[in-house]
Amino acid sequence: MTDLLELFVQAAAKFGLNYGFLLDAYQRGSLVNGAITTIALCAFTIVGSLLAGLALAAMLTSGRPWFARPARVFIEVTRNTPTLVQLYCAFLVLNMLLTQAVGAANPLTPFAWVVIVISLHKGAFHAEALRAGIEAVPRVTLEAASSLAFSRRQLLWNVQLPLAMRFALPSLINNLIDLVKMTAVASAIAVGDITYASIMIWTQSDNVLELMILLLAFFGLLSFVVNCVGRALEAKLRMPGYGH
Amino acid sequence: MPSPETRVGQPLISLRDVHLSFGSNRVLKGIDLDVQRGQAVSIIGPSGSGKSTILRCITGLLPTERGSIRVGDTDVHALKSEAQRIELRKRVGFVFQQYNLFPHLSVLENLVIAPRKVLGETATNAEKHARELLAKVRMEHKADAYPGQLSGGQQQRVAIARALAMRPELILFDEVTSALDPETVGEVLTVIRELTEEGMTCVLVTHEMRFAEDISDVVYFTENGLIVEHGSPEHIFQRPTNERTQTFLRHALGDAGRRPVASGDPFLLSNISRYSLSV
Ligand SMILES: Nc1ncnc2c1ncn2[C@@H]1O[C@H](COP(=O)(O)OP(=O)(O)O)[C@@H](O)[C@H]1O
């Protein structure tokens, strides 16, 4: 492993890139921790945003103004303001109020705030994608399910959601790829993600270009993985005879 | 389920003075209609006259405003809860003009899902029954295909098998051949004809006049939300008394009017010609 790293550092040096910091156990350790933190952030926010999106879409399409109206307001406010500003608002204002109220018992770490803010922000986009999917399910298909004596629940789980999911999937994957990149805002409130770790290193040792390349490659790889999983899902759920 | 003996003479379906509006659009203005167990009853009439609405009311998909609908022992107009409507729909099959198969499920899964989820049948039994039904509608070779891979006529035959999979007491057919190209109409009509011959109670909304004449016990002519005339097929098609019926049939059967019935067999399947009024 270390041999491989050394080979890489030597090779990169030929191109004038100084990756020497990778051989330093402390700096390497903080980068690896940062990478793990970013991956954890992605995993939590992917799940969180999908749950938030599902809940918001359910409210939007419930047909009850008491649910639909607040969901609509929330979505409009959320998707029309910058994530970074939302994160500052949540962390600097809400978190402070919470700490004032409960003191040291405040259970929400900066990491948790990033997960909450990005989940809600991307949840708003998921909700719109899911709503489009739900509304794209033909009424007559639902009527057919009703005529087969499906209950409202059975109809939802066996017909409406499976079809809505298929219609919404390309948009959802799109949102998730964006979400992966969005986790970089965590660095703004000093969550030790890979971006923050890189900033810490380059402020000390001036390897900006090398670290930028590393960062871009890392996020590119993560997005690519999400993309591949998404495409595999799409292929698996494809309805023969429809589309293309 | 009531035994047939106790119900002799009492119709399986009975509509009395059924009214229904969509907003200010009065669609049904007092429909009376009876279907005896084992009968095939056809409803004919111009587009927009409320034929589909009648069928939807019978299976509780639309609530009536006035009047009564009975299916067997069930007062459909008085059903309050979802559970009650589900009990009704277990007994009433519905086949739609646009097939409305579930596109994400294979043909076999389309047939199996409702018996499994709604009737609680075991996977083995439901699948065995489904394969029998597919054989009956001559679609057993397409059990693993998806609806999107089938022709219209094939999808419609699967839709009929899907309705049969629930072992309904009666089936409602809503213009099931109107979306089909002429070559495939026959294959669907053949399936329906076989069902009526087996004694399945069928209510058909159709524009296939010759077919309706051939298989029906009773024919109803609707216009503008009212039953204008009803009676035996001979009565409606050969000697309609109402002027509206006469005009409609003259157009439906071609402007030249109906040829006088020659002796011999006027009801050959090959004589079925297709006149569609729907758009
Ligand atoms: N869901 C609906 N909402 C509003 N109007 C409807 C609806 N369904 C049917 N109608 C109207 O009711 C009338 C009868 O429709 P329908 O029963 O489908 O006629 P038919 O099947 O005889 O062609 C038409 O004027 C149609 O526009």
Ligand SMILES: [Mg+2]
């Ligand atoms: Mg109709």
